[in-house]
Amino acid sequence: MDQPPVPDRPLLFLDYDGTLAPIVGDPEKAVPHPAVPDLLAELAEAHEVVVITGRDLAALGRLLNQRLPAVGLHGAEEGWADGTVDTRAADEHADVLADLRAAVPAAEGVVVEDKGAAFAVHYRHAPDADAARAELERWAEAVPAGLVPIWGKAVVELRAEGVSKGTAVARLAAAHPDRTPVYLGDDVTDEDAFRALQALRQPTVTVKVGEGETVAGHRLGGVEDVVAYLRRFLD
């Protein structure tokens, strides 16, 4: 496994699920790796650190509860990892989302996670995951233009076109031109961020956590490796 580099003045973008917290069956129980709370506090004293997640920030606050800058709902919320929301993208699709939410197939093991202005449909516990996914793909055919279905780890979510982790990191990187963006993430929406950072005309470090196709320049095996890598920023 190649070790990603450790730039001197990083702007650390850290995805939550699968990066700072191991993937578990119940989204409400996805607590951070035990070393993560202290590590983030130390890192934030030395560097710029942003937690970036598909969760709503209120949910992130229940799990992490740290006063660190954070981006939630795949780029639609900005605020803090203690659950505070400062800004939220306009809720133009509320009616359509309510209709789609009501039409989620009531299949065994399919569970909806409500996230304020958004929702996620999990099928990790479906007895036949392929069949559940096929049923959700049929449901997703009704998603109108302007909303994009995103298929993550045994989950499908909808986000507004033009709002993504990519747009969020591009904006934040532009606000810190003297820093090297370093992005760690494990899932498909992190690929938007990898691409957005790679398009900047400056050095960046992009790190895919775990298996799967990626455009990232580096890879780490899992959450333990993330912790070991982040400790190097304190040396």
Ligand SMILES: O=P(O)(O)OC[C@H]1O[C@H](O[C@H]2O[C@H](CO)[C@@H](O)[C@H](O)[C@H]2O)[C@H](O)[C@@H](O)[C@@H]1O
């Ligand atoms: O952007 P992230 O921080 O990686 O969040 C992406 C989604 O993560 C959560 O779902 C995933 O993790 C769960 C807990 O480990 C797991 O049970 C689920 O199967 C995964 O898809 C979260 O529940 C979603 O809201 C996030 O969008």
